[in-house]
Amino acid sequence: MKAIVCDKPFSLGIEDRPAPVRKAGEAMIRIRRVGLCGTDYHIFSGNQPFLAYPRIMGHELAGEVAEVDEGSSLHIGQLVTINPYLPCGVCVACRKEKPNCCVNIKVLGVHIDGGMTEFICVPADAVIPVEGLSPDQAAMVEFLSVGAHAVRRGQVSKADRALVVGAGPIGVGVALFCKFAGAEVSLIDTSAERLAYARDKVGLEHVQQVGEDLDAFLTERSNGEYFDVVFDATGNGKAIEKGFAYVAHGGRYVLVSVVKDTISFSDPEFHKREATLLGSRNATREDFEYVISKLRSGAIPSEMLQTHNFDLMETPTRIKELIANQGSVLKAIATF
Known part of the structure; x- marks a missing residue:
């Protein structure tokens, strides 16, 4: 499968990678949209404090369920987004029901490889259905959830x-x-x-x-x-x-x-x-669900939030332009 890999600061390219093998309890997602954000720009520029190279970026994700355990509430072909903040479930923060600041958190596209690739396998409980949303809207849920979480914290x-x-x-x-x-x-x-x-x-x-x-x-x-x-x-x-x-x-x-x-x-x-x-760090599933409801109701002007769209394989040639022109870039979404 194709993947966009940042192997060091200011070096972004397309690589062929083996397709992932799904484990029990995971869902395999076929990626359809990837939103780009400041974190990705910082990774590309070498300014992200929690990252080691090389890394497949991408944590603002929308896709379709490709494989899942039999009996799961998810189904093949379902449009979903992914909560990219994967907690350990046992640390002091997780025990306090604050998985977004888990001591051992693994964030897709930061601590572990993310979604700038054709397929990704993640824990099934990190997959969130988005019925009633478009793929572009589904790719906006994560960054909006960060804002919603901050407002809740405040x-x-x-x-x-x-x-x-x-x-x-x-x-x-x-x-x-x-x-x-x-x-x-x-x-x-x-x-x-x-x-x-x-x-x-x-x-x-x-x-x-x-x-x-x-x-x-x-x-x-x-x-x-x-x-x-x-x-x-x-x-x-x-x-x-x-x-x-x-x-x-x-x-x-x-x-x-x-x-x-x-x-x-x-x-x-x-x-x-x-x-x-x-x-205020990251977001929780509660924030994701709240944002999805606001997008579904039309309260969030999602069409106005998206300013740029291009094919994901163009990312290596587009990213410098996006960084240089951030005054005119609100949300760029790449399409697979």
């Missing part, structure tokens, strides 16, 4: 003013789910192009480019009190550090981004606010 409600820093796909997802929770949502980014798209196409009305007018915007949007909950989705260490200043007294700061940097902040400023600092 306990966002209609009483909150929420600020999302970073208007990439994760940030846009976070902002959408904040809206669904009833919060007043503001979105900021360094890219005017991304913000205009989020406002005009996705319906996120209150956006502002980082620059000399930012302080006035934040003051106006929060009556000078700043924000009950702030989310960082920038993937930038300096932006994460600056975000502490945007948190209101008694507020929460949710870090969705993963960076290699050591993050520092002013302890007196943090304490006088009695702020809460939260990490």
